[in-house]
Amino acid sequence: MLLNEMSKDELLNFKNSQQQKYDEYKSMGLSLNMARGKPCTEQLDLTLGLLDAVHSESSLLASDGTDVRNYGVLDGLPKAKVMFSQMLGVEPDEVIVGGNSSLNMMYDSVVRNILFGTDGESKPWKEYDRIKWLCPSPGYDRHFAICESLGIEMITVPMLSDGPDMDMIERLVSEDETIKGIWCVPMYSNPTGITYSDEVVKRFAALSPKASDFRIFWDNAYCIHHLTDTPDKLLNIMDELKKNGKEDMIYIFASTSKISFPGAGVAAMAASKKNIKYILSKMTVQTIGPDKINQLRHYKFFGGYDGLVEHMKKHTAVIAPRFKVVIDALEKEIAPLGIGTWHNPNGGYFVSFNSLNGCAKRIVSLCKEAGVILTSAGATYPYGNDPDDKNIRIAPTYPSLDELKTAMEIFVTAVKLASAEKLSD
């Protein structure tokens, strides 16, 4: 029976029974964490061999004869560039292979444009009184934190089932020269789990922004992170941009953080040759170059892009059952009551749950009191402000299956209780 079709008495009984159940969970003093998209220990163990891939007997010369231990090679080892070029769908000379954090490469890319502009010709973004950024939401809180920290005004753009609202994006960028960028997680979007349709990608590639220095920040973090045998497919945006002569409009990012080790993976970015040349001209002042030994370690362990893709099947085997626990709990306990919606993703790291309006904060708070930590309600929106107070990001990968089952029991109980409270208001 749908909760909003219950009589007043039925709703009161329902609420009381959920309250009782919740109090029982609360008394158990649990400590479970579904807050961050963090791989579990089983996943980390899948690449233990990476630690042995470069050892004291290994050849430490790159294909061009460079000693990977010494200084130099700002744009990354040639073989690592090839590996990431295939992952990112670009040419090897459109790639910079960096350190361990793609977030760091994104942050630095925004800061670089603030300080210097995008190409040495257009003016540095710092010379504007204020610049703005488009933020498809629900989205990734760490993207939004970069804008907030740097004083960039964020404009929320609704996420639809096939990508962000392109009508709104096309209109806004064509009108406002101070809109300088947009955050996109085009595949298995964080947190909604959807993949941009071919039409959405084509519309991105055809954008005609008023600002010539507008940049799409294409964070393809989950490009090979499938959960099923029927993965989503994402159109290659660089190919589409090149067809339109607009390849300077994009920066693409990815890393092995959720393939090898979150804290010790390898990150990369891709951009047009013109952009790469300009970026390297600034990076050469910033750093002595990336950790090439770790790049070699990754190349040797995976043996190239095909090895990366193959390896991801092992991750799927570990985490797909976790996603099933989440989806099963929601389908069994929430669907019949009509008090929430979600998308069952084919990949990525999250299940994005939408409660009844005005319930997300209450649900997250109830869970927290019962020892289940979720991403803060609102975190998936700019300035932490979810206008409907309904979106909650569930990250199922880190807890064990048993922990996750318990955590989801508590979660659905909290959803039921908060919904009953709301409806009986």
Next chain:
Amino acid sequence: MLLNEMSKDELLNFKNSQQQKYDEYKSMGLSLNMARGKPCTEQLDLTLGLLDAVHSESSLLASDGTDVRNYGVLDGLPKAKVMFSQMLGVEPDEVIVGGNSSLNMMYDSVVRNILFGTDGESKPWKEYDRIKWLCPSPGYDRHFAICESLGIEMITVPMLSDGPDMDMIERLVSEDETIKGIWCVPMYSNPTGITYSDEVVKRFAALSPKASDFRIFWDNAYCIHHLTDTPDKLLNIMDELKKNGKEDMIYIFASTSKISFPGAGVAAMAASKKNIKYILSKMTVQTIGPDKINQLRHYKFFGGYDGLVEHMKKHTAVIAPRFKVVIDALEKEIAPLGIGTWHNPNGGYFVSFNSLNGCAKRIVSLCKEAGVILTSAGATYPYGNDPDDKNIRIAPTYPSLDELKTAMEIFVTAVKLASAEKLSD
């Protein structure tokens, strides 16, 4: 006989004989590089075991239970913090252990202050029309490149035998609120090889800059990089600053780039607790954190600070003979002619050579034509402008002993030829 005491004929004969010698070297088609402070392969091999220090059977938990493979720990592994705190002469909670590049930490520290200010109270440096920086010179070209890239006006401060000209520094910082920083390599200075005297360090620690957000960038890159059994001693500046209640005035930097691997070492910075807290509040938006596996690898291989210090003796054994080749050549070939001065350093990576005024560019150019690459003349001064055109940085570590001997033969020949040309002008 001193070159400037030769008769016109003697000088002409000398010049002709050097020209002949030079032409012979030139015809040999050599390719030798003394341009950068780059460790040689023998040095890199000293830490080959580092590559085996963390392997697939290792415990991957930090002392606080953190899995070093996963996300988190923005300020570095606790044990790595202890190791660097001893190296930098501060408390462990005054340290951030970072990625592979201390230059990157310096650059980011300047940029952070440009964007946000130093402490959340004083205004961001970007809000000034122009800020200025003090640059003791000869100094490190990559320091100067950071200022130049970021549009910071550089003021050259003469380097004396016991550190930079403190009279000038005290006067300038007390007068000008737009002077926001100074570059220092206080021990085995790059390139002059001298170590700041106790008095100089105390005067730094007692500075009363007009700008409350003035920062000393104390790049202690060579703090344990001794070449002799009678190493220099550097007074602990953080202790001195604390005595004066001025500990917020400094950022200290170092790395293992010239201890383990130049491209895959571990860098760290130290600052007051107040500064560290503020810096971390900004860094948490910038990155997911440093590569903790590489930090663990270093900690395990060296076993702590004492192990680092002990290990440096192996480097000394490799590179001290190279410095001897340079000094011997200069003493034998240049000293008797009175056409150059230099300091015989107790540590560090360079011999700083001063030719007759107006000869440095010519010497570097002659060397280049004969296949010996030196750091560009002028590079050791802001904007590449050595007012006397006399300073040349010699980096003896990378070539083999035989190569170095040949390179120095060519170098002294070039010095003699250029000097004779100059004096016969």
